[in-house]
Amino acid sequence: MNILVLHGPNLHLLGRRQPEIYGVQTLQDINKILDQFVAASPHDVVLKIVQSNHEGEIVSVIGDHIDWADGILINPAAYTHTSIAIRDALSTVGVPVIEIHLSNIYAREEFRHHSYISGVAEGVVGGFGAYSYILALQAMIHILGPTMDDN
Numbered sequence: 182m183n184i185l186v187l188h189g190p191n192l193h194l195l196g197r198r199q200p201e202i203y204g205v206q207t208l209q210d211i212n213k214i215l216d217q218f219v220a221a222s223p224h225d226v227v228l229k230i231v232q233s234n235h236e237g238e239i240v241s242v243i244g245d246h247i248d249w250a251d252g253i254l255i256n257p258a259a260y261t262h263t264s265i266a267i268r269d270a271l272s273t274v275g276v277p278v279i280e281i282h283l284s285n286i287y288a289r290e291e292f293r294h295h296s297y298i299s300g301v302a303e304g305v306v307g308g309f310g311a312y313s314y315i316l317a318l319q320a321m322i323h324i325l326g327p328t329m330d331d332n
C-alpha cells in the first residue's frame with residue numbers, strides 16, 4: 182500500500198520554536214519514527230513524505246500522486262483553516278485521507294476550530310504531538326489492510 186504523507190507550512194521548523202505546543206521532536210524525527218513503524222509492520226507499506234510551505238505545491242503534489250497513492254496522511258498546518266484548494270485536491274484523488282494535528286486545535290484559538298479538510302477526511306487525529314502521526318498511520322493501515330492484503 183502506497184501512503185502519501187504531507188506536511189504543511191512551517192512544519193520544517195518543528196522542534197525549534199513553541200515546543201510547549203508542538204513538542205520537541207523535529208520533522209526529521211517524526212519522519213524517522215514513521216519509517217521505523219513501517220519497517221516493523223507486517224504489511225507491505227511504502228511511504229512518500231513531502232513537506233511544503235506553498236498551497237499550490239501541496240495541491241500539485243496531491244494531483245501528481247493520483248495514480249500512486251492508496252491513502253493520504255496530511256497535516257495541512259495553517260492551510261487547515263483556509264484552503265478550499267487543498268480540500269478539493271484531496272477529494273479529487275478519491276482515496277482515504279486522514280487529517281493530522283500535533284496540537285488539539287479545539288483547545289486553542291477560535292480560528293483554529295474550523296477545518297476545511299475534515300469534511301473530506303475519513304478521520305482526524307490531533308493533540309498527541311508526534312504520536313498523532315503514528316496513530317494516523319496505524320488507522321490508515323487498518324483502513325487499507327484488508328483490501329490490499331487480498332492482492
Ligand code: CA2
Pocket residue numbers: 190191192194195196197198199203256257258259260261281282283284285286293
Ligand atoms: O497542531 C498542528 O499540527 C497544526 O496543524 C500546526 C499548525 C497550526 O497552524 C494548526 O492550527 C495546527 C502550525 C504549524 C507551525 O509549526 C511550527 C513549528 C515550529 C515553530 C512554529 C510553528
